[in-house]
Amino acid sequence: MSYQEEYFKNRKVSINDKNNLLQIEEHMYILDNVDKPNVFRNMFPYSEIPKIPFNDRIVPHNMPKDIWITDTTFRDGQQSREPYTTDQIVTIFDYFHKLGGPNGMIRQSEFFLYSKKDRDAVYKCMERGYEFPEVTSWIRASKEDFKLVKEIGMKETGILVSCSDYHIFLKLKMDRKQAMEHYISVIKSCLDKGISPRCHLEDITRADIYGFVVPFCAELMKLMEEYRIPIKIRACDTMGYGVNFSGAVIPRSVQGIIYAIHIHAGVPSELIEWHGHNDFYKAVANSTTAWLYGCSSINTSLFGIGERTGNTPLEAMVFEYAQIKGHLNGMDTTVITELAEYYENEIGYRVPSRTPFVGRNFNVTRAGIHADGLLKNEEIYNIFDTDKFLNRPVLCSISDTSGLAGIAHWINTYFKLKDEKQISKNSILVAKVKEWVDEEYNNGRVTVMTDDEIIRIIDQLTKDIGPFLLD
Secondary structure, three states: OOHHHHHHOOOOEEEEOOOOEEEEOOOOOOOOOOOOOOOOOOOOOOOOOOOOOEOOOOOOOOOOOOOEEEEOOOOOHHHHOOOOOHHHHHHHHHHHHHHHOOOOOEEEEEEOOOOHHHHHHHHHHHHOOOOOOEEEEEEOOOHHHHHHHHHHOOOEEEEEOOOOHHHHOOOOOOOHHHHHHHHHHHHHHHHHOOOEEEEEEOOHHHOOHHHHHHHHHHHHHHHHHHHOOOOEEEEEEOOOOOEOOOOEOOOOEHHHHHHHHHHHOOOOHHHEEEEEEOOOOOHHHHHHHHHHOOOOEEEEEHHHOOOOOOEOEHHHHHHHHHHHHOOOOOOOOHHHHHHHHHHHHHHOOOOOOOOOOOOOOOOEEOOHHHHHHHHHOHHHOOOOOHHHHHOOOOEEOOOOOOHHHHHHHHHHHHOOOOHHHOOOOOOHHHHHHHHHHHHHHHOOOOOOOOHHHHHHHHHHHHHHOOHHHHO
C-alpha cells in the first residue's frame, strides 16, 4: 500500500459547508505519553528571551457568527488587588449588566466561592435576576466544592486542568496519562452533579497541542455526548506567550491553537473561550485573533486588572467587537466611563492616565499644533466621537506648548460651550490665560496645568475684569 493510500485509509472525506471544499476529517490524535517533559526548549530557553519560530503553515479565518465577552474581574482580577467588598462587587456587576446591553454581550461573570464574603456577593448578584451576565464560579477540583456549587444553584463552574508539561511533570509530578485520567475523573464528578464544567487549560501556549491538548479535548467531547451536558474549553495563555503572527509555530500560535481545538478535537466554537495575559503586550491582539479563527468567547477583566501584567481588558474587547462587526450589538459604552469614575471615586483606584478609553489622558492632547486642529475640527485628532460613546469630550491639556488654540479648546470643552457660545483663540480671556501660563513657565515650571488651576485663573480674571471676557 502506497503512502497516499495509507494516509487516506479510514479517513472520511466530507464537504465543508462554510467554504464548499472537500476536507478530510482527521480526528485521530492520540495521547503521546512521553517519558520526559517536552518544555519546547527551542522556543523557551529560560536564560534567553523566548523565541517565535515560524513554519509558514497557516489556517483559514473562521469567525463564528456569534461572539461575546465573559468576565473574570471577581476571580483573576481580584487575585492581583485587595478584595472588593460585597457592595462593590454587586455595583460593578450591575454596571456589567448595563454595559452588556439587551443582547447580553457580557455573557458571564466568574466568582470565587471560598469565603463567606465571596458567597454573599454571589447570592446578591444572583438575586438581581439578570439573564446576563450569568454568575459562574471557579473552584478547586474537590467533591466538597462541587457540592457547594450545586447548593448555590450554579449551572457551570470552572475547573483547573493544567495542560503543559511544565505543570504536569514539574508541578503535579505526573505523566500525561496520569494527568488526563485525574482530570477526567474530576470532570466526571462535576458532570455527575449535573454541573457543566468549564475546563481551564492552564499554560496552553507551552503545551503539546497534538500530543496532549487535542486528545484530551477529544475525550471531553465524548464525555459531553455521553452526559448531554455542555463542556467548555477555556484556552488559557497563562504566561502571555501567545502570538497572532501568520505562520508562527504552535504552541505559540493563537490561531493554530484555536484551529486544533475546533477542527481536530471537534469542539464547537460556542464552547471555546480564550483567556489571555499581557506579559508581552499581546493580550488584546491575541484575543481578537482567537475570535477571528473560531473562538466565540473572550474572557476579560475590567481595565485589564489581573495576575502580573494583567488580563485582556474588558473595555478593549468592547471596541474590538465594534470594529470587526461594525456595530455594538446593544452595548452601552458610556458605562465604561461610569465604571472608571466609580473605581476612582468609590474604590480609590485610578486607572493609569494613558490607558486607552478610560485613562484621564487617553483623548487629551498637549501639542499646540494638535490643539489648533482640534479647534477647527475634532475629527482631525480624535479617534472617534468620544463624547458620544464614552461621555468623554476630547480635551487639550494646557502647557507651554498649548498656544492660544489649546487654551480656547480647553475652555470650550470644559464649560461645554457649543456653537455660537464658543470663544475663539482671539478672545481677550484666552489671551489673559495665556499670559498667566507663559509667566508660570518663564518662572521655571515644567509640569502641565491642572484643571483646578485653570478654573481658578478664569474665575479670578472674570472677577477682576468682568464676565464680558467670555464674549
